[in-house]
Amino acid sequence: MIKNIRFFVLTVLLTAPLSLFANFDFNNNCLNAYRSIFELKLGNARAYISTEKKQHPNNSIVPLLENYVDYFTILTSESKRDFDRLKGNKADRLDRISDDDKNSPYYLYAQAEINLQWALIRGRFGEYFNAAMEVKRANSLLQANAKKFPDFHLNLKGLGLINAVLGNLPDGALKTALSTFGIKGDLQNGLNMFETLANNLPKSSYEPFYAEVVFYYAYVLTDVAHSPAAYSKTMKYTERIADTSLLKSYLQSYVCIKNSHSDQAISILSKRPEGGVYQPFPYLDYLEGVARLNKLDLSAESHFKRFIQTNKGVNFIKDANIHLGWISLLRGDKGSYNIFANKAISSGYTYMEKDKQAKNDASGEAPNLDLLQARLLFDGGYLSRALQILSDKSASNFSSTKDKIEYSYRLGRILDDLGKDDQALSAYQATIALGRNQKYYFAANAAVQTGKIYEKKKNIAKAKEAFNLAISMKNHEYENSIESQAKAGLKRID
Template sequence: MIKSLRLLTLIALISSPSYLFANFDFNANCLNAYKSIFELKLGNAKAYVATEKKLRPNNAIIPLLENYIDYFTLITSESKADFDKLKGNKSTRLDKISDDDKDSPYYLYAQAEINLQWALIRGRYGEYFNAAMEIRRANNQLQENAKKFPNFHLNLKGLGLINAVIGNLPDGGLKSALSTLGLKGNLQNGLNMLEKLTENLPKSSYEPFYEEVVFYYAYVLTDVAHSPLAYAKTMKYTERIADTSLLKSYLQSYVCIKNGHTDEAISILNKKPAGGVYQSFPYLEYLEGVARLNKLDLTASNNFNRFLQANRGVNYIKDANLHLAWVSLLNGDKNSYSSYISKAINSGFSYNEKDKQAQNEASAPAPPAELLKARLLFDGGYLSRASQILSDKKTADFESDKDKTEFNYRMGRINDDLGKDDLALTSYQAAINQGKNLKYYFAANAALQMGKVYEKKGNKAKAKEAFNTAISMKNHEYENSIESQAKAGLRRIGN
C-alpha cells in the first residue's frame, strides 16, 4: 500500500507543472537520488546523479543534489580534510544554477539550499563569518522566492531553520557574526514554520521532501529549542519514514538519548539498517556507547573503541576518551583511567562543545564514583536508580567545593524530573550558594533549571529572578548556552 502511494506521488510529481521548469527538472531519476541521500545510501545517490548527467547534462537540479551528497558526506564523516577538499565545489555549483531559468521557484531555492548547507557545515569548524554571509544570502534568496512563489511550500524549510537557529544562538561566534550583518531570528516563528510544513507535506505533492523537513525539525526541537516535546514529536514524525533509512535510525536514537529513553535508543541502534550500500557513520557507535554507559553497562567501552578506530573526523575524540576513562574509573582501574584522561586532554580537537567540556572535565580532579553513577543514570532517564545512589549522602560527605556543588545540583535535577519541585528548588539553591564563584556549570545551570521550575509553577517573579541569576554568572562552563536558554526563558515569561 505504501509503495503504491509513493508511486502515485512520484507520477504526480513528474506530471505536475510545479516540478518541471526549463532546466530545473526534479524528475523520477533525481527523486531517486534525493531519496537515496536521505536514507544515507550516498553511493546509490551518486549513481543516479551520474545517470542524470548523461541523460540531461543541463538539468540544474544536478548541482543541488551533488551538494546534498557532499553535505551528508561531511555530516557522517566529520572529516576536516573532506571539508577542506569539498568546500571548493560550492561556487561552481552556484555558477551553474545562476545561469538558468530565473522564472522557476527552484532557481533561488536551490541557491539558498547550497548556501545554507555550507553555512551549517562551516559553523562546525569555526568559520563563523563565512557561515554568517551564507546564511544572509540564503535568507534573502528565500524571502525573495517566497514573494515570487508564495505557494512553493519548500521556502518554509530554510526560512524556518534560519529563524529558529538565529533566534536562539548563544552569544559569541556565529551570533556575533550574524549580528554584524543585521540578521535576527525568532525561535517560535521558526518552530511554527517547520511544524506547519511537517504537518502539511504528506498531504501535498511535495511529500518526497518530508524526511528532510523532519531532519531539521528534530534538530531544532532537540538542540536549539531544548523542547520537552522533542522526543514525542520526533518519534511521531519519523514513524512514517521507511525503516530502510539509516537517517531515521540516527534521528530517533539521538533524540531518545538526549531525552532519557536509553533502552529505546539501544534497541533502535541494534536494529539499524546495515550493509555496504549505506554511508559509513562511526558516530552511531559513539551514540550507542553513550547510551550503554548511561545505564552503567560497562561494555560501552567496545562501542567507544570501535568509534575511535573507524572515525576519520575531528569531533568527539576527546569525549569518547573521557567516557572510556569513566568506564575505567567505575571498574576501579586507576592506571587505565589516567591513560584515557591523558588522551582526552592531548588527543583530538576542541571544535564542538562536547569536546571542549571533555577537555575541562579531564583537567579536573576525578569525580567520586557515586556522583558519576548518579549523573550517568540521570542522563539515561533512570531517575529512581540515580536517586537511590545518592539517597544516603549529604553535602558534608564530599570534600571539595566542586563535589559539594555537584551533589546538590544532581539532587536538584533528579528531584526536578521526579516532580518533587520543593526538594528540587532547595537543592538548586544550595548548588547556587556553594558554587556561584566556581568555573563549573553546576550553579549556573541550577539557576536556569530553577527558573524553569518557577515558570512551570506560574511564579513569574521568581522565574525572572532565577533566569537573571543564571545570566549574571560568568566565566563558567557552557556559559553561552546557559545564558542563551535563560534569555529564552525571560522572553517566554514576557520579560
C-alpha cells in the same frame, strides 16, 4: 522575518508535479537520488546523479543534489579533510544554477539551500564569519523567493531553520558576525514553520521533502529550542519514514539519548540498517556507547573504541576518551583512567561543547564514583537508581568544593525530573549558593532549571529572576548553551 506567509493555503503549486519547471526537473532519477541521500545511501545517490547528468546535462537540480551528497559526506565523517576537499565545489554549483530559469521557484531556492548547507557545515569547523555570510545570502534569497512565489512552501524549510537558529543563538563568534549584517530570527516563528511543513507535506506533491524537514525539525527542537516536546514530536514525525533509512535510526536514537530514553536508543541502534550500501557513520557507535554507559553497562567500551578506530573526523574524540576513562574508574582501574584522561586532553579538537567539557573534566581530579554513577544514570533516565545512590548522602560526605556543588546539583536534577519541585528547588538553591562564583556549570544550569520550575508554576517574577541570574553568571562551562536557554526562557514568559 516573513510576516504574511500563508501557511495553510493549498494552491496549484502544492498539487503540481515536481518536474513542472523544465530546467529544474525533479524527475525519477533526481527523486531516487534525493531519497537515497536521506537514507544515507550516498553511493546510490551518486549513481542516480551520474545517470541524470548523462541523460539531462542541463538539469539544474543536479548541482543541488551534488551539494546534498557533499553535505552528508562531511556530516557523517566529521572529517576536516573531507571539508577542505569538498568546499571548493560550492562556487561551481552556484554558477551552474545562476545561468538557468529565473522564473522557476527552484532558481533562488536551490542557491539558498547550497549556501545554507555550507553555513551549517562551516559552523562545525569554526569558520564562523564565512558561515555568517552564507546565512545572510540564504536568508536574502529565500525572502526574495517567498515574495516572488509566496505559495512555494519549501521556502519555509530554510526560513524556519534560519529563524529558529538565529532566534536562539548564544553569544559567540557566529552571533557577532551575524549581528554585523543585522540578521535576527524568531525561534517560535521557525518552529511554527517546521510544524506546518511536517503536517502538510505528506498531503502534497512535495512529500519527498518530508524526511529533510523532519531532520531539521528534530535538530531545532532538541538542540536549539531544548523543547520538552522534542522526544514526542521526533518519534511521531519520524514514524512514517522508512525503516531502511539510516538517517531515521540516527534521528531517533539521538533524540532518545538527549531526552533520557537510553533503553529505546539502544534498541533502535541495535536494529539499524547495515551494509555497504550505507554511508559509514562512526558517530552511531559513539551514541550507542553513551546510551549503554548511561545504564552503567560497561560493554559500552567496545562501542567507544570502535568509534575511535573508525572515526576520521575531528569531533567527539575527547568525549569518547573521557567516557572510556569513566569505564575504567567504574572497574576500579585508576591507572587506565589516567591514560584515557590524558588522551582526552591531548587528542581531538574543541569545536563542540561536548569536547570542551571532556577536556575540562579530564584536566581536573578524577570524578567521585557516586556522583559519576548518579550523573550517568540520570542522563539515561534511570531516576530511581540515581536517587538511591545519593539518598543517604549529604554535601558533608564530599571533600572537595566541586563535589559538594555537584552533589546538590545532581540531587536537584533527579528530584526535578521525579516531579518533586520543592525538594528540587531547595537543592538548586544550595547549588547556586555554593557554586555561583565557580567555573563549573552547575550553578548556572541550576538557575535555569529553577526558572523552568517557576515558569511551570506560573510564578513569572521568580522565573525571570532565576533566568536573569543564570545569564549574569559568566566564565563557566557551557556558558553559551546555558545562556541561550535562559534567554529563551525569558522570551517565553515575556
